[in-house]
Amino acid sequence: MSDDHTHVREFFGARAADWDSRFPDDGPAYEAAAAGLGLREGDRVLDAGCGSGRALTPLRAAVGPSGLVVGADLTPAMLEAAVRAGRDRYGRLLLADVGALPLRSEAFDAVFAAGLIAHLPDPAENLRELRRVVRPGGILALFHPIGRAALAARQGRRITPDDLRAEDNLRPLLAGSGWRMTSYVDEDARFLAVAVRAD
Secondary structure, rough: OOHHHHHHHHHHHHHHHHHHHHHHHHHHHHHHHHHHOOOOOEEEEEEEEEOOOOOOHHHHHHOOOOOOEEEEEOHHHHHHHHHOOOOOOOOOOEEEOOOOOOOOOEEEEEEEOOOOHHHOOHHHHHHHHHHHEEEEEEEEEEEEOHHHHHHHHOOOOOOOOOOOOOOHHHHHHHHHOOOOEEEEEEEEEEEEEEEEOOO
């Protein structure tokens, strides 16, 4: 396991037990993001870096009982938190590195990734792996329940010019990884960048 993976597992493993209670008001933002992606009944969606599974319920609502929802995360303690919260009823949970997914190519209609991009050890390569598991024309949603400025303020830091989530950085990163950005919202109440698999 790489040092990056060890760090991520340690960071999130130490916070998994009380993750949801630390951010109790994020539910509506997840619901709005999932509802706004244009998912249809029967679609297949991957929640990449699903953490405690907060997106699984609204993603299940979006794709209905005939759809497929899979939540993949690198940190066992986060998946355990998802099970304790009962979210495994809404999607299958998978212990996996999103940079090397044990999933078929073109298996999904969409990938939802909340707070993931800042934790990817090789963003360009990892975004290519997410592209691999999405069908042609499928979508990628990079989400956070608060915007970049609000998140930086919460963490007591400043936004730097090299922030991957800045539109001027994210658009070419996605393009170089086989995605075409179709929308970008960065406001206090949410961050949501949506891209389509380019072919």
